[in-house]
Structure formats: C-alpha cells, structure tokens
C-alpha cells in the first residue's frame with residue numbers, strides 16, 4: 264500500500280518538500296547540539312528538562328487519544344467512526360514517533376539508549392515508559408495497517424487483530440499514566456507531586472488529541488475526496504468538550520489544594536507560572552494566553568449550536584490545542600523546576616537551535632502523518648461507496 | 654551483565670576504575686596501570702555498614718575554611734570549572750541557611766547569625782535515594798556501605814535523577830568537561846591523572862571519595878576541613894559521628910521527604926541555637 268504515498272499532486276510533493284527542508288535545517292542544528300552538548304539549549308543545572316521533554320509529554324497524550332475513537336467504534340459498535348478511526352490510529356503512530364525522537368534529542372548520550380533495555384530496571388518509571396511506548400507504537404502500526412489493507416480488498420480484517428485492538432485500549436491509558444508517573448512520584452517537586460496528575464494527563468490528552476484530529480479530518484476532507492463523515496466529526500467534538508471540562512476542573516483542584524492549604528512549596532510554582540515569583544515571570548504571558556484560549560474554546564464548544572458550525576468548531580479546536588500545548592508542553596515541565604531545590608528561581612527559555620530542533624521533530628511527525636494519511640485516503644478514495652466490513 | 658559488574662564491585666571492595674566509568678578504563682589503564690585494589694581487596698580499605706558525615710559549621714569560620722574543602726574535592730576529582738552558572742558542574746559547595754534548608758526558613762524573625770551562616774552542601778548519600786529509584790539504567794546505584802555511586806560510562810544523560818534529587822546534588826555535563834572556554838582556558842585547570850575525567854552528556858556528583866576509601870583514606874573534604882567534617886559509620890554506635898549525633902542537636906536537609914540523608918549538620922555557634 265505504501266506505493267500510494269509515491270503518487271500525489273503537486274501540492275502533496277510541495278508540502279513534503281517543505282517538511283524535508285525543515286527536517287534538514289533541524290538536523291544540522293542537532294549535529295551542532297551533539298557536538299557542543301546540551302549547553303546549546305536553554306537548559307541548566309536547575310532547569311534540567313525543558314521544551315523537549317514538554318513536547319514529549321504533550322505528544323504522549325496525543326498518541327493516547329486514539330483510544331477515544333477506538334472505544335466507541337470497537338466496543339460500542341459506533342458505526343459512524345468507521346472511517347475516522349484509521350486517522351486516529353495513524354495519528355497515534357506519528358505522535359509516538361515524535362515522542363521517541365524528543366527523548367532522543369534530549370539525551371546527553373543518545374548512542375547509549377539501548378542501556379535502558381540491556382540493564383532493565385523495573386523500579387524506574389522511565390524504563391516502563393520505554394516499554395509501553397514501544398509497545399503502543401507497534402500495536403498501532405499493526406492494527407492500522409492490517410485493517411486498512413483488509414478494507415482495500417473489501418474483506419474483514421483477520422481475526423487476530425481483534426484482541427490486539429482490545430489490548431490497545433488499556434495500553435493507551437497506560438502510556439499516559441506511566442508518563443504522568445514520571446513526574447507524580449518524585450519527592451520534593453511539589454508542582455508534580457499530585458495524585459491527580461495522571462487523571463489530568465488523561466483528561467487533557469482526550470481533549471487535545473481529538474481536537475487535533477478534528478482539524479486534521481477537516482483538512483483531509485478539504486484536500487481529498489475522502490470524507491471522514493460530518494457526524495463523526497461532531498461526535499468527536501462532543502468528546503473534546505467533555506474532556507476539556509474535566510481537564511479544567513482538575514486544574515482547578517490543583518489551585519484549591521495549593522492555595523487553600525497555604526503551603527508555600529505548593530503555591531510557589533503556581534505563583535511563578537501565573538504571577539511571577541521574586542521578580543521572575545517569563546512564563547506569565549504564555550500561561551495567561553493558555554488560560555484565555557482554554558476559556559474561549561470552552562465557550563464555543565459547550566453550546567451545541569455553535570459547535571455544529573464547522574468553522575467555529577475548527578476555531579475552537581485550534582484554540583484548545585494551542586492552550587493545551589502551552590500548558591502541558593511547556594508550563595507543566597518548567598513549573599516543576601521553578602523554584603528550584605533551594606527555593607531560588609532560575610528561569611528557562613529555549614534557545615534558537617533548541618526551538619529549531621523541536622520544529623524539526625514536529626516536521627518528522629507531520630511527514631510520517633502525511634504519508635500514512637495519504638495511504639489511508641487513497642485507499643478510501645478507491646473503496647468509496649463500498650460497504651464497511653468490520 | 655549487571656550482576657557480574659555488581660559482584661565485581663563487591664569483590665574489588667571498591668571500584669577504582671569501573672565505578673566512575675568504563676569509558677575511562679582505557680585512560681585509567683594508560684595513565685596509571687591497574688592497581689592491586691582492583692583485583693583483590695586492599696587491606697587498608699575503610700569499611701562500614703553505612704557511611705555518613707557530620708558537618709559542624711560552627712568550626713568553619715572563614716571563607717577560606719569552606720574553600721579549602723571545595724578545592725580539595727574539585728581538584729582531585731577533575732571537576733570542571735565551566736565558568737557560568739547555567740552549565741555549572743559542582744560536587745560540593747557553600748550555600749546559605751535559607752537555601753540549604755528551604756522548608757524551614759520561612760521565618761521573618763530568624764536569628765541573624767543563623768541567617769548569615771553558610772553551609773557545605775554535597776550529595777547526602779541518602780539511605781533511600783530518589784535518584785537511584787528513578788535511574789533507568791542503574792548508572793546510579795547504592796553500594797552496600799551506603800555510597801551512592803555514579804557510573805559515568807553507563808549513564809545515558811536522561812537527567813531523570815536530576816529531577817528526582819531533592820537536594821540539587823547532581824550536575825550534568827552540558828559542555829565537554831575536557832574542553833576549553835572561549836578564551837582557550839581548559840575547564841579542568843590542572844588534571845589529576847589518578848582520577849578519570851568525564852565526558853559530555855553524563856551526570857556526575859560526589860561519590861564519597863570511594864577511590865580514597867579503597868586505600869584507607871578519609872574523604873578529601875573531611876581531610877581538608879580541620880575537623881569540621883567528621884566521617885564515619887552511621888550504623889556503628891561507637892563511631893565518632895554517632896557520638897556527636899547522639900549528644901548534639903543536628904539537622905538534616907529535607908528529612909520530611911523520606912530519603913534519609915546521611916549528612917548531619919551541627920549548627921552550634923550561639924548558646925541558644
């Protein structure tokens with residue numbers, strides 16, 4: 264089926280060209296970082312994780328969100344998702360690939376990555392994260408590819424994928440739970456030491472991932488003859504709305520506990536993020552942008568009348584996605600490091616090369632996504648009008 | 654692989670070369686040759702169930718007193734002086750009361766002398782170390798005598814341990830420690846050929862002078878401290894450290910986090926303290 268990715272319109276090739284150019288520039292920056300060291304980034308002794316790990320965390324959420332389509336379709340036989348579900352699975356594949364790349368570019372000694380497998384360490388959450396992410400990647404490639412191949416031939420997918428599909432559901436939850444445990448089990452970082460961390464991660468994932476999917480589905484419909492289905496898109500919109508409310512609610516819980524208890528260690532990171540601390544407030548404008556965009560998206564999503572208008576829906580989804588990207592892809596990680604272990608403030612801001620490398624990883628993700636979607640869309644265009652068999 | 658390695662460490666008593674990084678084995682061999690301690694236990698080696706320190710800051714009077722300890726450690730361990738706080742590498746350093754004990758310092762009426770008191774900070778070699786718990790490769794591990802080790806050859810530079818250590822004891826080599834700064838000055842001013850240098854992209858920290866313990870010497874900071882830093886077995890009720898701890902008021906950093914630091918601080922100084 265991969266040959267489908269090799270034929271395309273001029274626009275398709277132009278888009279791929281742009282992505283490859285970005286990847287090329289980013290790769291050169293990465294080589295610089297590899298030679299000079301991570302000192303090329305804005306990271307420091309006090310803020311030792313930053314943009315890369317933030318993006319990693321955010322994208323694990325995007326990857327996990329495929330489950331929001333898989334559950335209704337495969338468990339509840341919600342037929343309207345028959346066409347869109349493949350988009351979710353392929354989005355998960357490209358998101359996990361980005362996750363792995365972000366870990367890779369963040370490592371001081373990337374050539375030693377196999378040490379994680381050679382010296383399995385079950386007490387390390389990172390070891391488990393490595394396992395569940397690789398497993399999830401394989402699951403989604405296998406499931407997406409076989410169901411699509413079966414579709415193309417107009418037959419049912421082979422029996423053996425069904426158990427894999429069911430397995431992928433708890434597995435999706437596990438990848439994001441384990442990722443939350445990276446943070447939520449660390450003593451001394453008050454901002455992260457919260458039992459609702461995993462719940463919040465899942466809520467924001469199930470809002471942000473499907474929001475991205477809506478945007479992608481609308482784009483696919485615009486640029487191809489494949490229609491994921493208006494009703495499917497609306498149903499996903501509903502999921503986004505509920506999940507976003509849950510997410511904002513959970514964030515509210517964090518605020519309550521921090522400020523009502525009045526424990527300084529719990530309040531400081533929030534103060535740093537939203538008002539600035541000891542005269543340092545680099546993240547304040549970003550965090551408020553995130554809050555405003557979250558609010559805007561909620562207002563637009565909560566009224567079914569507004570949501571039904573696809574332009575408004577698209578706008579709300581973009582707003583929500585950016586909001587969560589800031590909140591989880593940036594603020595959540597940096598907030599854990601400020602104030603530092605000495606209650607002092609060392610600020611962090613990504614450098615140019617660091618941002619370029621980040622952009623490059625996203626470009627790889629979009630490249631993979633474009634190719635996979637191209638295949639899926641071409642198959643769907645071929646089989647348009649044929650009944651669904653699974 | 655890991656077991657063999659661990660057993661080897663045990664047999665060797667202390668791992669003069671391997672512990673600090675197999676990557677430097679070659680350098681180590683070239684420069685110093687194998688020592689007896691690497692193949693059989695050195696009869697001089699100091700042994701304990703759980704090593705620990707008592708740092709009596711009332712005995713550290715001048716800036717020089719502090720600096721002597723810092724220089725002793727950084728000098729023999731080839732700790733690079735990168736020259737900027739962002740990429741800084743340090744194993745032991747001087748800091749204020751407020752920064753040393755941040756959870757107890759929210760006090761506007763605090764004793765002025767205490768507020769101005771300086772402390773010596775280094776890895777606590779915690780009994781329940783958070784860093785060891787999170788490391789995905791066992792590059793940081795706890796020895797049976799309580800030393801929290803760092804294998805700079807195995808470390809992948811993920812920096813999970815830096816996020817996890819509540820004491821900011823760990824440094825990452827953001828730059829090549831064997832390199833030079835913009836004006837050509839080497840980060841390691843004067844290299845000690847007896848001890849390996851590290852490479853770019855790995856985490857490092859105080860390793861309790863394991864290489865000195867192996868040949869019967871006290872940690873360098875203790876030796877340079879003029880009696881301000883005591884070193885001994887916390888599990889031995891007759892050790893000097895235990896005698897001080899049982900007879901004097903001591904505090905540890907962030908004990909509420911349950912890592913069980915092995916450094917006890919004596920503040921002393923005023924009669925009421």
Ligand code: SF4
Pocket residue numbers: 775776777778779782783784785801817818819820821822823858912
């Ligand atoms: S002080 Fe930090 S680095 Fe040292 S043992 Fe404790 S947790 Fe680990």
Ligand code: SF4
Pocket residue numbers: 787788789790791792793807808809810811812813814815855856
């Ligand atoms: S940076 Fe090195 S020592 Fe620290 S957790 Fe990662 S592999 Fe272990």
